[in-house]
Amino acid sequence: MKKNILKKDHVRPFLRKLARDSRLIAPVRTSHRDLLYQEIESIDSAEIDLSEQPQESAKQFLFPQQEQLFTYQNTSKGFTFSPRKSGMPTVLFGLRSCDISAILYMDVIFLRSPRDHYYLEKRRDTIIIGIGCNEPWDNCFCNATRTGPFLEIGFDLQLTDLGDRFYVESGRAVGDEILEKWPQFFSPVTEEDEKLRYQLMLEARSGFKRHVHVETAFQKIADNSVSPSVWEHIAKRCDGCGGCAYICPTCTCFTIFDRPLSPHTGERLRTWDACTHDGFTRMAGGHNPVNPATDRLKRRFMHKLYYDYKQFKRPGCVGCGRCVGICFGGVDIAMFVDMVCAEKRDQRQSAAVIGDLLVEAGLITRKQLSEALEKRDRTGMPLGSVLMEMGIVTKEDIANCLADKVERL
Amino acid sequence: MMETGTMRENMRNAVTDNVFMPIETVISEIIEENSTIRTYTLRFTDRAAAFSFLPGQFVMLSVPGHGEAPISISSSPTDTDEIQLSVRRAGRLTSALHSMKAGEFVAVRGPYGVPFPVDELKGRDLLFVAGGIGLAPLRSLINYCRAKNREYGKITLCYGSRSPSDIAFKNDLDAWKADGSVDVRLTVDVPEDGWYGKTGLVTTLLDDLSINNSNTSALLCGPPVMIDAVISKLKESGMDTEKIITTLERNMKCGVGLCGHCHMEGVLICKDGPVFNVKALENIMGATG
């Protein structure tokens, strides 16, 4: 794929060309000094700022917070449903590696069968121009999720900030087309540019301030060694506000509802939803299969760190760190991973062995074991004593079980 | 994630079927099953839009202005080109539906979900266990098997209701009894005057049966507590968990695996279910303890 140099002075003229036939989205410093991805209405007056991670991801441009699916009209002869056309050519400029990785994740969710029509309409004509991160921010951990600070694939063009100029590499045919269409802005890469870029990438990788051991957490979840006290702590701190899901670039859950516009017309909308909301799984009539908050939080973190890992060999988290800043209770995903990794292993494992032996021997059920483990974590009593106190096994049962095990060895 | 080149190709060539668009139907008949359950017969206003389905599948039912809800199809595909939905009044949408009359319009999209394994069940005796509205999806399968009676073994139904006046689907129960196609057994939680049948949980009906475990499949649908009790009873009696089949109910918004509401331990009930055999369910639930 092609590599070029783009002088910073030429960025604005280049964007002007790109914006001629497309909607242009870029990180903009607002009048209140926020940094947000925004649609650029005027290239000359917008303060496009590539110096930091924007406060929100670019999720909303492909999967808006609220989106009309169709309008309905009700007559005596029946219904008319008119779907909304929502696609238009779009250039997403200045996206961070985490935000591009999140789009690749959304592609998998929305474009596997059956495809999400509304996402597809917008995604299909979207060009992605990313920028690698020379310097990770305080809460970033994309090194742990393997989604940055620079990407190998997923972008049409990727920029690297070399000071007064950008190193530009293309990742797909579309990127090549762009470079070929406006050659006047680009010059060849020198050996010095290559060296500098390599150096910057190395420095970026070693510049992470947080070390979030996502893969260790996955292993520990897979080994079933997250103690109930971790879930308890998190649930106690969660207000169910949904902030983590709304800010998360990979959270794609939504709900659908109708909004009447007149007695005979209305629209069907979808909006972002959050699995930490109590009403997310509550059914008509009031029964809720995912309750209480411990179950909801478990479901949230397991989805990102375990099920997605199993399915895609990567977590459903791109390490952007935005949930760290948003949570009122301080129970973001990085904190969860830290908590899981900090747990002592040894004692848990020996307990797990006794527990498993008893299950294998058919003396207790899995459910009884998990109840007992929970109680053990709550009371600090050894597992065997807990099981005896619960009246499920006797001392002899445990002794026999261990003896069998020794014999087999 | 997924390789992006192919994804892009797929996007370019995609036929953009919009799964969210409902299909208009007209209510041709309403049967009052009990005080809270009604069965709606829906006819597609555009015959060409009618779809084929198998027992156990569901549709997303729209009452525009009130939203959508997942409802399992309670008629058999062998019946007609109409579909029937049996709906219990529980929330906003179902209350709106219950206030509608024949001749009015609603809309559906589907069919969605994994159906009952009708081929695997061939040649086997079928034990249906249902509680309340749980008979709706099983009704579809029962009538399907009756229509193809040579292909299936003996059909038994154990059906629990809260009280005698709550017993739903009386027309069906009578018809099944009358032609002898189904061995119908009823029980109620709370008896009323004039009730001479069984009283107690639906599990008590199982005690009277002699089940040939090697050639019987069980199909369960009802409240979670009932399902749990029946499963343990059948397991106790030695039935293979792979032969115990149930269908789950969850809050669903899209029905096609996108919205995330029905996610359970890495599985999407709308797409990977709602029909599961108990062995598969135990694997799913046991994945992480």
Place this chain on the structure above:
Amino acid sequence: MAGLATTFGSGAMTNSINEITGAEVIFVIGSNTTEAHPQIARRILEAVDNGAKLIVADPRRTELSRSAHIHLQLRPGSDIALLNAMMRVILSEGLIDDAFIEMRTENFKELRKHLLSQDIDKLAAVSGIPVSQIKKAARLYAGAQKGVICYCLGITQHICGTANVESIANLAMLTGHVEQAYTGVNPLRGQNNVQGACDMGAIPGVFPGYQPVSDPVIREKFERAWGQALPSEPGLTITDMTHRGRKNGIRAMFIMGENPVMSDPDASKVEETLKGLEFLAVSDIFLTETASLAHVVFPAASFAEKCGSVTNSERRVQLMHQAIPPIGECRSDSEIITELAGRLGYTMAYENSAEIMEEIALLTPIYGGIFHDRLETSWGLQWPCPSRDHAGTPYLHKYSFARGKGRFVPAENITPDELPDDDYPFILMTGRVYHHYHTGAMTRASDILSREVPEAVLEINSDDAREKGLRHGDMVSLRSRRGEIEVRVKPVDTISRGMLYVSFHFHESPVNRLTNPALDPVAKCPEYKVCAVNLEKA
């Protein structure tokens, strides 16, 4: 408000919100902080993560109490007993801050005498908390270098609200926990601009900046600026208007952004008063229960459609910018007021809200240095900010109290106005839930929020529920001497027997038809938090 004015001389949070994070001990009393003030709760939890100790006094086992080191589950309306008991322990065990009391306060002798006359076992019995727990809490709070108290409507919405607050101030002064960073007494304000409304004189008896109408010098200053003779007598309180309006000679009312038919105690009475008016005008962003009684409704612009400042709990004046032009016929509050004033013959000509802010600065010493251009480039300024070159005041009473010396005001425990009896054996407490705001005029219009919490829920102790034959989801009719409502019950273990709790957001279960309009004699705040009720299955 009034309680801190008599003791400290200023009725606002003494600290900044961020200072909470640095406290060693945090004592939360009468505040369901996690649900009502999540941004404050966030700081409290951060402090706990940093090693701070948390004491929560609340009749309910709130979410925050689950993170507390000590939870004092007191009887509703027994705050003074608890606080006096804590002070008694501190006094007897010599944990008082002698130097602080000596230098900065007055009237300590009275407090000392009062405390020595109190019997700790009796106080403990009144509050329903074991003596040992009270001692633990008292030692923890008094022993810290940096101790913060946060309180809210659970303290003020009682007939003894002012005395409750004074007792909190007593406790803080006794231990020297005021006048420093990370240390102080903090009333949490419910809304983004309640502080601002009080600051601007929306209480009877004061002009903006708490300048009394009775002071002739101050009155003259405002008369000169406004070109109008101004009254020297305080105006009426809300309940004087909404409950005794006719008696007080009120024939017409203009209500802005309030929904008293839902939010005021004994709400049927309010409805009666409003219906009896010759003329009622209401300005609101939605057609609320109150607005639908009005002869004229002014559609008001929402926060996003107008520009102006708001003042939050920590006295921080912040600028809010207009994001979108007003939709439809709606107008900003200031436009509605100035237009109305003009039609009534008094011209109020301001170019924009910045000019209004200039007038505030001119007439209000504590806002003297606050101008839009200064707010534009900052996260706001905390009053007092007397001049343009003043950076604002993160915490109050540095070096000395606003009133000079802090004054100890001893208090006896005052039992709630209405106690349970045979006819009405339960105590009903009212409050909020996380997902809804006030009377739900805004939040209930959000689909997700109304899905989360679609209706009012009456919390009842599960043993009481069992005795009454009530199951989760049953509808009950809830009666007090003033009215009756229907509401769904939820048996819980988070409140003691004999207590009930319900939120007031839902017009289908208008709980303020039941609440008691008995007032605190000073602050005129009604006793929302305690009334006697009975219930039976509907």
